[in-house]
Amino acid sequence: MNTADKLLYLLIQADGWVSGELIAQSLGMTRTSIWKSVQKLEAQGHTIESVRGQGYRYVEGAKISVAGIEKYLKQHVNLEVFDTIDSTNIYAKEKLGSREINETTVLVAEQQTGGVGRLGRQFFSPKDTGLYVTFALPLDSHSAVNPGRLTTSTAVATSKMVKELFNIDLEFKWVNDLIYHNRKVGGILTEGTIDIESQQFSSLAVGVGMNLAVPATGFPETISQKAGALVDKLTVSRNQVVATLINYFFDMYADYQDGRYIDQYRQRVVGIGQQVEVQRGQTHINGVIKEIDEDGRLVVDTETGLAYINSGEITKLMLPNNGYKG
Structure with missing residues (x-):
């Protein structure tokens, strides 16, 4: 783990302000190396605040680490x-x-x-x-x-x-x-x-x-x-x-x-009781969704009886409110 990553861990775990003195003591860094590491982290997309007399603070944002x-x-x-x-x-x-x-x-x-x-x-x-x-x-x-x-x-x-x-x-x-x-x-x-x-x-x-x-x-x-x-x-x-x-x-x-x-x-789950078309490989199955069974299979009532489908995709489904269509 490089110096910048060590500083990142310390600031995130602190969940608040950390003085430059404490950072220097904890990580064995000079103030110059702290400043350079902060710049590196900011270039990666992290947000770090610094205030004279308080030190440094990590600010949560979109950046993932x-x-x-x-x-x-x-x-x-x-x-x-x-x-x-x-x-x-x-x-x-x-x-x-x-x-x-x-x-x-x-x-x-x-x-x-x-x-x-x-x-x-x-x-x-x-x-x-x-x-x-x-x-x-x-x-x-x-x-x-x-x-x-x-x-x-x-x-x-x-x-x-x-x-x-x-x-x-x-x-x-x-x-x-x-x-x-x-x-x-x-x-x-x-x-x-x-x-x-x-x-x-x-x-x-x-x-x-x-x-x-x-x-x-x-x-x-x-x-x-x-x-x-x-x-x-x-x-x-x-x-x-x-x-x-x-x-x-x-x-x-x-x-x-x-x-x-x-x-x-x-x-x-949406679509119970609705007419659907399910694509499974090259096969298309039409019918009404009855339920989801104990193994997570889709149970469809078709013209030839119940079909238990363990993989595939519902390609046609219109909900009663004419909202989601998939």
């Missing part, structure tokens, strides 16, 4: 933070596959240049206003995996974070869309790697992407009719947002297998 996230965590986790990356999910799968990530790790990005959604679609991921997190989860050979329960439970964990920090109640469109005011504000992408020899999951990458605030330049025209954000302007620290999501995720991940989060998912 390991130190800033750790301040709000309930337990230690391995963290990697990127200023820019193509996709945290792609990176996670590559590093899990090569075993460069061999223990549970959370990957966080300031922005993504090639964010990925379902069916390989691009997920718009601008700087300063979004949440882009992937949970890289290596598995041992005895690990049981229920993808439907994991994705729906992750949606519930994400909604708890949003309720705590923004006092907003999210809705869900099966299986991975996060909805607010009839607009998509985020999504969840759960991807697994299969071990060829055992034919079992060897790792999982669970990605959560969300528009926390409206981007300064707005949304691209291609998604402007469907995309939305939680707020117009972000007043909550993104470090706190990331950390609170991590806390809820790992609380959930410890016991999601028993299905305890399914009822909470059902309470917020």
Whole structure:
């Protein structure tokens, strides 16, 4: 850890003013090196106030850092933070596959240049206003995996974070869309790697992407009719947002297998009783949504009977208020 990073940790953990004298004593720095480190941190996007007679103070803002996230965590986790990356999910799968990530790790990005959604679609991921997190989860050979329960439970964990920090109640469109005011504000992408020899999951990458605030330049025209954000302007620290999501995720991940989060998912899912079209690979299934079953599968009443769908996407859904259409 370089000198600037040590100073960043000290200021963030102090949560208030820290005198230059205390910094010098704690980190073995001269006043000149403190000043140079502050300049370096400010160039990276951090906001640090300095007042003669009081010292230095870190000001929470949009900038994400390991130190800033750790301040709000309930337990230690391995963290990697990127200023820019193509996709945290792609990176996670590559590093899990090569075993460069061999223990549970959370990957966080300031922005993504090639964010990925379902069916390989691009997920718009601008700087300063979004949440882009992937949970890289290596598995041992005895690990049981229920993808439907994991994705729906992750949606519930994400909604708890949003309720705590923004006092907003999210809705869900099966299986991975996060909805607010009839607009998509985020999504969840759960991807697994299969071990060829055992034919079992060897790792999982669970990605959560969300528009926390409206981007300064707005949304691209291609998604402007469907995309939305939680707020117009972000007043909550993104470090706190990331950390609170991590806390809820790992609380959930410890016991999601028993299905305890399914009822909470059902309470917020949209479209029950509505006519839909579901795309599963090259197949299109038409019918009426009956329910979400205990494994997170979509149950659709079709002309030939009930269809239990564990993967796919609802491509046509119009809610009664003519609001969200997906």
